[in-house]
Amino acid sequence: MNKAAFCNRRHLALILVSAALLAFQIALLQLLATSQWHHFAYFVISVAMLGFGAAGSLLSLARDWLLARQEQLLPLLLCGCALTLVAPLGMAQLLFGGFDSLLLFVAASEALRLVAVALLLMLPFALGALAIGLVFVAETERIGSYYCANLLGSGLGSILGLAGLAWLLPQRLSPLFALLVLAAAALLLPRQRRLLQAALFGGLLLVGFVLFQPPSPLLSQYKDLRRALDLPAAKTLAQRPAATGQIQVVQAPALRSAAGISLNWRGELPSRPAVFVNGDLFGALPPGTMENNPRDAATFALPYALHTPHRVLVLNAATGLDLAQALGRGAVAVTAVEPQRAVTATLRDIAPHSFGALLDDPRVNWQSMAARTWLARDRDSYDLVILPTLGSFGGSAGLFALQEQPLLTREALQQTWQRLQPEGMLAMSVWLDYPLRAPLRLLATLVETLHEEGIAAPAERIIAVRGWGTLTFCVLRSAPDAALLARARQFAARWGFDPLLLPDLGPAERQRFHRLQDDALLELFDILLGSSRSELYRDYPFRIAPVSDDRPFFAQFLRWGSLPELISLYGQRSLPFLELGLLVAALAALVLSLLAGLLILLPLLRLPGGGGRRLTLLYFGGLGIGYMWVELALIHRFVLYLGQPVYAAALVVGVLLVGSGIGSALSGRLDGRRIGRWSGSVACALVLLALLLGPLLQATLQLPLGLRVGVAVLLLTPLAMLMGTPFPLGLRRLGQLRPQEVAWAWGINGCMSVVSAALATLVAVEVGFSLLLLFSAVAYLLPAGVRLEERVQSQPHGRII
Amino acid sequence: MRIQCESIAAILILLFLCIPLAKTTAAAAAERAAERHVMVREQIAARGVKDPATLKALKQVPRHLFVPASQSGYAYEDRPLPIGHGQTISQPFIVAYMTEIIHPGPGRKILEIGTGSGYQAAVLAATGAQVFTIEIIPQLAAAAAARLQRLGYRNLVSKAADGYYGWAEHAPFDAIVVTAAAEFVPPPLIEQLAEDGLMVIPVGTPYLVQSLLLVQRRGDTLSSTNLMPVRFVPFRRAE
Incomplete structure (x- = not known):
């Protein structure tokens, strides 16, 4: 050959x-x-x-x-x-x-x-x-x-x-x-x-x-899907692959859905198939008929008791339960936005008479896109905007702490508020959890949104009722009149719910049907509606301040500094069940970092020491950290822009890798001696990108998806090409100077990539994605300061570890 | 004559088989009694459960026979244990608390939804109440029924069925104990609750933190009270 x-x-x-x-x-x-x-x-x-x-x-x-x-x-x-x-x-x-x-x-x-x-x-x-x-x-x-x-x-x-x-x-x-x-x-x-x-x-x-x-x-025995499949006579109606998560629809005689239904409901609750995405419950199929809907006997029906909304917007419509309720309660036009296209197509196939009929209803405008993308592009206004129910039955114990929830940020609620008619309202429900976290953060976000909209007394615009497990807020664009408040009370009394927030609420009304273990919920709500809520944000053992687009982790409540207090309150063994997601990520990061040390760094100690190894560590370690953090920060920035996390991940990873490949191929023509300046250029480009990316994406958000993909490719390719040069240049130079260190450099790069990938989300949770991008620029500055060949002579016997 | 001989032989064989069984049952009651007394004193009475019938029942029922053999060593520890199928036997204190709150005793008719291992049903039966218990997972239901029969509980009936429908033939019930969490309280159970009846039910994600809810019926009015947070998660893997 x-x-x-x-x-x-x-x-x-x-x-x-x-x-x-x-x-x-x-x-x-x-x-x-x-x-x-x-x-x-x-x-x-x-x-x-x-x-x-x-x-x-x-x-x-x-x-x-x-x-x-x-x-x-x-x-x-x-x-x-x-x-x-x-x-x-x-x-x-x-x-x-x-x-x-x-x-x-x-x-x-x-x-x-x-x-x-x-x-x-x-x-x-x-x-x-x-x-x-x-x-x-x-x-x-x-x-x-x-x-x-x-x-x-x-x-x-x-x-x-x-x-x-x-x-x-x-x-x-x-x-x-x-x-x-x-x-x-x-x-x-x-x-x-x-x-x-x-x-x-x-x-x-x-x-x-x-x-x-x-x-x-x-499947883990605790997964929703596993528990459904364990039910007698359970059968899988559909199992479909999807890039956004595999879809399964399961039917079992004992599988019913009536989340948070009133104790006073006496109707039938027929079994209904449930939809799972990646093994997690996505929702139950809506009832075939809109008559006698059990959802009307849950706190979720509060907005319909106050008004009969004609134009309704349902965000993250999932399996269409809120949509069916809106139609059943007399809405004449409902826009439902749901990003999971594959789920919509699956449900249309297997349930043509319930879900399919909903989509074909002439009053329905079903949009398959991310809710934030819709909010940014939509110019209509509505009588009622329904956001998805928050948390899960009994709280999610932080399982979703690391999941970005862009619909629950201050910016998202401001955008939603703008879509309301002058008499319109925003409805949002939440499951009560223990210890209290999600309801507090939700109310805090609503209160801050109202303040930013110039409403000095948010308590006069928020109505909330509480059932045995759920809590529904209605936030009104206009101050409520006496008749509306009376309707709220009638609704609560009819179904045995307790009014929790009403402008003229008396203390005796708040625990008539459902007595709480203590008054903490009521007291904390009162503080959030008062002037000392900032102190509560600061002093509460969990994070309950509103989240922003830069750190959209609504379900991340854990405050590391409160760990000793939480352990003394709930016991060490209970802690993971309160805040599992972040702790699992931290533990996994620790385990993987230890493994990286054991499998990558420790074996390399056996190599004969060379003066340049410290520099090699700095150069290739910095590149490993920088590349991984850039990738993760950019994926986040493009999620809102492209409307789907999976599109954003595919596009960013694909463009960065292919662009870096091209950069790497071109690096053969570059001067291989002054390699530091290339990583310095990457650092500068990242700082520039951190400053300009936001406005650029905002300005082009209105474009169709194909053009937005084009804009993303144009923005990322030059950066990717630049990012592809320092690594091969460094390896080539090292090959000329100390060939025995080439593989070691590669290993260091891998080791730092392990640690940085494991840490990236923890860092983003703490400081936000903007700073993560800037940190990646700092990581690229480390190699910029390194000249592999010069220090070899000045530090001939230095050890790095 | 031949038939009679066969019958007598069959009876003798049955009696012969019952002798070791009775021994086992009697031995079971005595076995690890000291551990049970410590459990009741330190984990249950010390936390405020005072009902004498409840405390007596917990001292009697051999909890170690309701857990998988691999978990037997932990049976009297202050923790829930896995019994397979994602289900658990509750922490002893929770069993005691749920028992005390519904005031069980002779003459009371109690429905339990979620037999699981059968331990809660056995404790309720040990107070003298008439107990009906339903388990939806057939394997668990069969194992619990065999266990309860072997241990000789006569005032207890079990079946494998969907607990959603309750047990209409025996309704109304003075109390209903639901040991499996659901995201709604089944309407048929509320209908099967007697006037002034009580229902205790954990609400929350089955493997995470839940809240124990007491539902009270006064005529047509229903109300609830959040009693306390509870956790039904295992500390160990089901073997």
Whole structure:
């Protein structure tokens, strides 16, 4: 084989394996979100980076041995990668009986399971990365073009992963991705090596078997879907893949929906199919008839008791329960906005007479887009705007602490307020939780919104009634008259609810039907409506101040400083059940950081010390942190712009990787000596972007989706190309100066990527996404200050760890 | 004559089989009694449960026989334990609290929704009340029925069914104990509640923090009281 053909094969193999690994990462993300919870998204990214970092360490330690056998090893490693792509989840469940994140804080063995699962899931990434790294190290002079192939492949993989999820369930995708890796192995197969050919054939057979017999993911016993499927005679009516989360519709005779219904309701509650997205309850199908709707006997019916709204806007309409209620209560035009297109299409197919009939009603205008995007573009005004019910039955215990909720920010409520007619109202319900958090933050957000709209006495505009488990607020654009207040009282008395907020409310009225354990709710509400609410925001053990678009984590209530107080109040074992999401993320970050230290940094201590290693650490560590944080901060900024988190993630990751690949390919023509200035340029570009991105996106938000995608690509590509240059330039320079450190540098980059991916959300929760973007600029400044070759002489024997 | 001989033989065999069973039951009552007394004193009475019938029942019922063998060592600890299918046997204090609040005793008719392991039903039965218990998961219902029968509870009837409908044939009930949380209080249960009847029900996410709700019926008027936050989550994995 001539040299050019050899290189071409290696480039193609790199593209295939990189694409497969990234696509697998995306599929794994959905698999873990389904079997566990969505906060495992961050876990998957870190696990993948851990695999890359561990491979870099191994490559550093056994560089010469591996290089000497690269011809045989490359196809073998790729065969191993393919096999572990199809097996890890099955293996994880087989060997460890299914990991359960809810038990993490109550059983030490569960943390060990987490480690074991992380190590198992890391295998395909480690084996694939070892193959990629071997190619890099073997020919450092071609590092730019190989790195370009690696990034191009990853960019393609992000698109492939999402496209795959739109067509197939994630467990069916991994064998397909494994086939790509086997194809890469075949490309690198040396001639007349029977043993290697047999290994490839064996791999093909096993992958083929899994392709036709994919293992079903084991659901945590606490997942909503698992509990529904455990009911007698439960059957799955539909199971559809979707990039936004796999959809399942389950029917069981005992599956009913009547959230928060009054104790006074005496009608039938027929069983209704329930819809699950990634194993979490999305909603029940609406009743076929609008007569005798149980929802009319819940606090959610309060707005209809006050007025008969003609024009209604339902945000995040989900399965259409609020829409059905609005139509049943006499609305003449209802706009329902729901971003989950795939769910809408599924429900239309399987429930043409209930859900389908709702959508076909001439009074209904169903919009498939994100609520915030609709609010930014819509110019109509409404008598009633309904926001989705907050929290879950009994509180969600922080399970969704890391989930961005852009519809619950101050900015979102201001936009919503603008859509109201002069006599209109905003309705929002919340489940009561313990300790009190969500109702307090919601009221705080409503109060602050009213203040910002110039309403000096918010208490005169908010009506709220409380049932045994739910609480519904109606926020009025105009001050209520006596007749309206009387209707609120009649509604409450009819269904046995207690008025909680009314401008002329007497203390005796507040606990007539549902007595509370203590008066905390009432007292805290009074403080929030008074002038000392800022002190309450500051002193309450949980975070209850309104959230902003920059930190849209409405369900993140945990205040780290309050941990000792909370532990003394509720006990150490209870704490995770109050605020699970953030604690799981923190624990996962800790576990992964320890693993990164153990698998990446510790082995590298065995290498002979070199003076430049501290500089190598600074240079490549800074790049690892910076790249990951830029990626995550930009995904957030584009969620609102593109209207779907999954579109934003695909576009940002795809453009950054492909753009970086192009930048990397072009880096071969750049001066490889003054490498620091390229990362300095990235830092400057990031600062510029942090300043200009907001106004630019706002100015073009009105454009159709296709044009907005174009704007995003135009904005991101130059940055991505710039971001693609420092890494290959650094590796090339290091290859010239100290070739034994090339693999180590790669490992450091991987290690820092693990830690930064695990920490990124925790940082964003604390300081916001704008600062995260600026922090990434600071991370890029670290390499800017480094000149690898000069310090080698001045610090010849420095140790870095 | 041959038939008679066979019948006598069958009776003898049954009696023979019952001897070890009776021994087991009697032994069960005595087994780990000291641990139960400590549990009642330190976890239950110390937290304010005072009803003598409730305390006596908790001292009698061998909780360790209601948990999976792998959990038996933790049976008298202050915690809920997993029994499989995502279900738990409640913390002893919660069982005691839910028992005391509905005033069980001889002559009272009580419906329990969510038999689970059967422990709460056994405690209610041990107070002398007539207990009807329903479990929706067939495997749990069968295991609990066999366990309760083996332990000899005569004033207790169980069935596998959807608890939503209650048990209309035996209604009205003086009290209803719902041990499985739901996002609504089933209307048929309210209808099966006697005048001045009480219903105690945990409301909240099944595996997280819940609130214990007491529903009271006074004629046609229904009211509720939030009693306290409770947690029905396991501290260990179901084996």
